[in-house]
Amino acid sequence: MATQTERLTDIGPPDFHQFLHPLIKKNYGQWKYHETLAPGVLCHVAESGDRIYTVRCGWPRLVSLHRVRFIAELADKYCGGYLRFTSRNNVEFLLDNPENIEPLKKDLAAAGFPVGGTNNSISNIVHTQGWVHCHSSATDASGIVKSVMDVLCDRFTHENLPAKLRIALACCLNMCGAVHCSDIAILGIHRRPPRVMHDTLNKVCEIPNVIASCPTGAIRSATYEGKPSVEVIEEQCMFCANCYTVCPAMPLNDPENDGLSIWVGGKVSNARSEPRFSKLAIPFIPNNPPRWPEVVDAVVNIVDVYARNARKYERVGEWIDRIGWPRFFELTGIPFTRYHIDDFRYAGLTFARSTHIRF
Amino acid sequence: MPDEKKKTPLLDELEKGPWPSFVKDIKAAAETQPMAEDLLGQLELSYKDKISHWKHGGIVGVMGYGGGVIGRYSDVPEQFPNVSHFHTMRVNMPSGWFYTSDVLRKICDIWEKHGSGLFNFHGSTGDIILLGTKTDELEPTFSELTHLGFDLGGSGSVMRTPSACVGKARCEWACYDTMGMCNEITHTYQDELHRPPFPYKFKFKFSGCPNDCVASIARADLSIIGTWKDDIQQDDAAVAQYAADGVDIQKDVCDHCPTKCMSWDGKQLKINNRECVRCMHCINVLPKALRPGKEKGATVLIGAKAPILQGAQLSSVLIPFVPADEILDTLKELVSRIWDFWGEYGNNRERVGELIQRMGMATFLDAIGLDPVPEMVSAPRDNPYIFFRKEDEVPEPEEGAGEPKQK
Numbered sequence: 182m183a184t185q186t187e188r189l190t191d192i193g194p195p196d197f198h199q200f201l202h203p204l205i206k207k208n209y210g211q212w213k214y215h216e217t218l219a220p221g222v223l224c225h226v227a228e229s230g231d232r233i234y235t236v237r238c239g240w241p242r243l244v245s246l247h248r249v250r251f252i253a254e255l256a257d258k259y260c261g262g263y264l265r266f267t268s269r270n271n272v273e274f275l276l277d278n279p280e281n282i283e284p285l286k287k288d289l290a291a292a293g294f295p296v297g298g299t300n301n302s303i304s305n306i307v308h309t310q311g312w313v314h315c316h317s318s319a320t321d322a323s324g325i326v327k328s329v330m331d332v333l334c335d336r337f338t339h340e341n342l343p344a345k346l347r348i349a350l351a352c353c354l355n356m357c358g359a360v361h362c363s364d365i366a367i368l369g370i371h372r373r374p375p376r377v378m379h380d381t382l383n384k385v386c387e388i389p390n391v392i393a394s395c396p397t398g399a400i401r402s403a404t405y406e407g408k409p410s411v412e413v414i415e416e417q418c419m420f421c422a423n424c425y426t427v428c429p430a431m432p433l434n435d436p437e438n439d440g441l442s443i444w445v446g447g448k449v450s451n452a453r454s455e456p457r458f459s460k461l462a463i464p465f466i467p468n469n470p471p472r473w474p475e476v477v478d479a480v481v482n483i484v485d486v487y488a489r490n491a492r493k494y495e496r497v498g499e500w501i502d503r504i505g506w507p508r509f510f511e512l513t514g515i516p517f518t519r520y521h522i523d524d525f526r527y528a529g530l531t532f533a534r535s536t537h538i539r540f
Numbered sequence: 541m542p543d544e545k546k547k548t549p550l551l552d553e554l555e556k557g558p559w560p561s562f563v564k565d566i567k568a569a570a571e572t573q574p575m576a577e578d579l580l581g582q583l584e585l586s587y588k589d590k591i592s593h594w595k596h597g598g599i600v601g602v603m604g605y606g607g608g609v610i611g612r613y614s615d616v617p618e619q620f621p622n623v624s625h626f627h628t629m630r631v632n633m634p635s636g637w638f639y640t641s642d643v644l645r646k647i648c649d650i651w652e653k654h655g656s657g658l659f660n661f662h663g664s665t666g667d668i669i670l671l672g673t674k675t676d677e678l679e680p681t682f683s684e685l686t687h688l689g690f691d692l693g694g695s696g697s698v699m700r701t702p703s704a705c706v707g708k709a710r711c712e713w714a715c716y717d718t719m720g721m722c723n724e725i726t727h728t729y730q731d732e733l734h735r736p737p738f739p740y741k742f743k744f745k746f747s748g749c750p751n752d753c754v755a756s757i758a759r760a761d762l763s764i765i766g767t768w769k770d771d772i773q774q775d776d777a778a779v780a781q782y783a784a785d786g787v788d789i790q791k792d793v794c795d796h797c798p799t800k801c802m803s804w805d806g807k808q809l810k811i812n813n814r815e816c817v818r819c820m821h822c823i824n825v826l827p828k829a830l831r832p833g834k835e836k837g838a839t840v841l842i843g844a845k846a847p848i849l850q851g852a853q854l855s856s857v858l859i860p861f862v863p864a865d866e867i868l869d870t871l872k873e874l875v876s877r878i879w880d881f882w883g884e885y886g887n888n889r890e891r892v893g894e895l896i897q898r899m900g901m902a903t904f905l906d907a908i909g910l911d912p913v914p915e916m917v918s919a920p921r922d923n924p925y926i927f928f929r930k931e932d933e934v935p936e937p938e939e940g941a942g943e944p945k946q947k
Contacts, residue, residue, distance in 0.1 A: 189686035190604055191730040194632040197719055200640050201709060210708035210717065214828040225710050233710060243671070245565035245576070246648040246657045253641035253648075262641035266661055268705065268754050275710075293560055309664060312586035313579070314612060314628060314671060316594040321586065323562045324554055331557030356846035357664045362758040362854070390888065396849045423848055427889070429596030436590035449758050451750035451765075452821045453796050456757050456854055470587040471550040494796055494821070526851055 202263035202275045204233050220340050221296035222282060234276040236285055238294040239305045239330070239337055242270045243313060243323050251292065259285040269305045269347075271298050297338035301345055303484070304337070306330060308350040309357045311369075316429075317422050318352035319369030319439035320468050326350055328472045329367070329480050336484065343491040343500070346484065347448075354421050364497040365480055366444035366459045373438040374418040375431035379405040386428035394427045419525070440467045441476050445483060445509075446498030454499050460506075460531075462513070464520040479515075486513050505539045548580055550587040569657035575672055576656045578622035582614060600627050600675055602682040606736045608692030609678060626656070626672035630693035631685060632726065632733075633668050635704050635719035646688055654681040665743070666703035666754075667693035697736040697889075699729050704746035705753040713823065714748030715766030715836040716864040722746045724868060729875075738879065739886035739895075749832065750820045756844075756855070761892050762875065763841040763855040764867065768833035771813040772822070778829035779809045793822045837863040840874070843893025853893045856901075860915035877908040900927070 198206065208227035215225040223235040240248065252272055256264040259281040265273045272294075274285060286296055298304040306329065309315065311322030329348065336342065349360035352369035360366035382388070391411055392400045399417035403410055411431075413424075424431045443466070447459030462483065466475045483497075490512060491500035501509045510517045523531045554563040566583070569576035582593050598611035610628040617624035631647075651657060651670055654677040660669035668690075673681065682692065693701035702725050705711070707718030725744055726733065732742075745756035748766040756763035783789050789804040801815035802822065811822075813833075823830045840862060841855035862870045878892060881904065886895045896904045905912055914920075 188603075188683065190691075191734060192686055192689070192691045193727040193730050194691060194723065195634050195643075195689040197634040197636055197638050197709075197723060200634055200638040200643065205709050210714070212708075212710065212712035212714075214712055214831075216828075225712070235710070240560050240661075241562035241565060242660050242662075243562040243565060244659055244661055245569040246652055246659070247568045248560075248565055249644055249648050249659065249661070253644045256641040264639060264641070264644075265706070266637040266639075268637075268666075268703070270661065272661075293558075295558065295560075307664065310660075312583055312592045312594075314594065314610075314626070316592055316596045316612070318592050321583075324551075324587070327554050327557070327559055327561060327563075330559035334558040351846075354846075355848055356852075359664065359755060359759040359846050361846055361852045362755065393888065394849075421848060423889075425596075426848075432596075434591050439590070449752050449755045451752065451757075451817075451819050452824055453798055453819055456752070458852060458854070468590045470590065471553040493792065494825075 200263070200265075202233065202261065202277070204231055204277050205263075205275065207231065208233070217300055217340075218282070220302060220338055221299055222286075223299060224279075232277075232279070234279055234282055236274045236276065236282060236289070236296060237267065237271050237298050238274075238289050238296045239298055240270070240272055240294060241323065241327065242305075242308060255285065255288055258288075267298075267304075269298070269307050271305050295334055295338050297340075299340065301340045301342045302337055303333050303342070303346045303348060306348045306350055307358050307360075309352045311352040315352060317355065317425055317434070319371050319434070320352050320441055321470060322350050322352045322358075322369075324471055325367060325441070325473050325476055328474075328477050332477055332481055333484065342484075342488055344494050344496045346487070346497065348480065355426070360444070361458050362447040362449045362456060363459050364445065364447065365483055366447065367476060367480065368442045368444060369439065370442045370465065371420040371422060371433045371435070371439055372465065373433055373435045374399075374413050374415045374420070375422075375424055375433045377411060377413060378430040378432070379408060379410040382411065382428065382430040383409045385430050391424055391428045391431065394423045396421060396423065400424060436468070440465050441473070442466070443476075443479050443483070446496075446501050448496050448498055453494070454496075454502070457498055459498075461521050462509075462515055464518060483513055508539060548584040551580065551584050566658065572652070573655075573657040574622040575626065575674075576658055578620035579626065579656060579658070579672060582616060582620045582623055585616065585619070594626075600625075600678065602678050602692065605692060605734045607695040607698045607734060610695055612672070623672065625674050627675065627678065628672060629655075629670040629678070629681060630663060630665075630667040630695055630701065631670060632691050632693040632701050633662060633666055633703075635722040635726075636706050636709055637662065637666070638709065643688070647685075647690070650681060650684045650688070654684070665693070665700050667701050691730075692734065694733045694741075697738045697740050698734065698742070699732040699738075700741050700743045701733070702726050702744035702746065703754050705748050707746070707748040711748060712827070713751065713766075713820070713832055715768055715832055716748065716764075716838050716867055718746040718748045718764075718766070721764070721868060721871075725871065728872065732879075737883070739882060740889045740891050742879075742882075742892065750818055751824065757841060758844050758854060759846070760844055760855060761842065762871070762878075763844060764838050764871070765841065766832075766836065767818050767839050767861065768836045769861055770833035770835040772811055772816065772833055773831040774809065774811065775829045776808065779826060780807070782826050782829055787825070793825050796821050796825075835863075837861050838867050840870070842878070843891070843896055845891045845893050849889065850894050850897065853897070855893070857916045858910065860913065874908065881907040902927075 349363040351358040403412040443463040444459035600611040655673035658671040704718035704722035707714040745760035840859040844855040
């Protein structure tokens, strides 16, 4: 046993076995099937006949120690202290006694935690840091997520969609949240080329690295007032901010030109159709804190149109496969613009190369 | 604080509504943590100015590590001195994100003493994010965390914190032990996780079945996705029960099958398993009746990434099937070869998927010693620009060889 003064390194994460519910430890790898008892409530049945019950609730990804201690208390009260988190920032309480499900749900409801996020619902939004903790963000993340989920909360607590629907938000093109394969992606976007800070650039950045960082070759070396610096060929800039990532003297953040774009139809799962990227629906919506009503309306509109028109089991992208993109734009009322036509690498792959046109 | 409401009128709006509010959490933490109070103030200013008030990162960390801490400084430190430095620590989560209430409380106690009292549960890559503290607090926090049994996760050009779906712990579809594998790989490559050895980041994600709950195919440089080789396990009585309970087997199951390999005559569901692509739809709809086969393992895919730099990519098939008990050894052998090749030829900030695009998959396969197989492509090439290798060319006859020349 290490003493408190001994410096430990490279110990790696703790072995997960110590955190497993005894019932899970006993039936590890021996699960037979599962049932959904209610939205957010699952029952997994083992070969042995043992049953483990899961109650899933949404919470903000950004939480205080008070909230963490609160769920720890609930876990003590109802499930021997055993809980886990999902890949989409949901909390899952793991219970061996089904009689504890309703009291737990009651306590969660009283504390304002929505229970749901299973099957054909909207699960919690995965998202990035935004203005809370990121230097390159084109928008906030937590505030938009909160605003969108306030309106879509019933879609989390009910399983009334044609299929599951995954929303994700990333606050810039770095996509720490990897939103590029979501049914609906909200993506922060810059629209102004970087402003080169000639006074400081050669002190804080390696100029060859800055030049090499640009995917379109839009940065070249230049001299300003005798100081080595760079210049940006602005018409070649597509606002990816990679130069800013390698060099702080190339900021692109701009209050009026930063905003959001909306992407649709991506998926990760292999079920039915292959995994695929989300495609552009709306190229730009200005930042409008604290509640971003235009973004919320845009997302809710897409969800509602999808819910009304898709067939059972069709994810957003599969629904659009069937009806075609022209009908998607028609049904949602979203204008199709020149920005929707790809002009980056492999652009031709998304051109319509047939006469298969729905009229 | 009577003036609290006036101080953050914009953020106060985000305390309303049915979804749990992060603003309430920052305010709750602010009651005891001065850093959280200044974070709230600076965030309000961002909401007013519509711009981030964080400066570009700086290099900070714990002794001997090249990652795990994200340096962050305020650009308005005179207004918000308690977040003048506000560095994030990434803490490697247990596989599958399982915890006990006891260990969560101990993490809270450490962070109450040393930081903002705010977390992300969890960050995008899966780590527990300790959101914001001062440079001086990094070592003491690290020390307490390691004595609790936790270590830092990855950042920068390292093997990033691997993650796994719930796998065999609570899912009947797990075709291999995702959590065990994730834990094993993470421990094997601690040096690669903590000290940047690569051109850029490298991610592993372990999904137990093709539903891919950790988005492995979209996000991991090496995606390990469970699958099976033999027939879907089928319980005919349970299928009939689903039908009796109102599931339209034809419409809800057969009609969605991507290869149309199933048929239903009202009594018997027939599956032509040779044509099944293991998509999971039928199993997802009929979990009591259908299950993955018994010959389980994983498909290994390579190269997924988000857009920066050359555009987003999904992973593509590298090894169609590895039996479950051979996955770990296969991965260890494979990554050493992949990392050697990438280390030698990769450019700065070039993910392995982009390197493969630049140099060609065939060149990559040669380098890592894998034979090409048709499962790797959706179709063979449709352009005739084939880079035939010199050794495949029939050489010109050397002088003096071949037909005897006229004297």
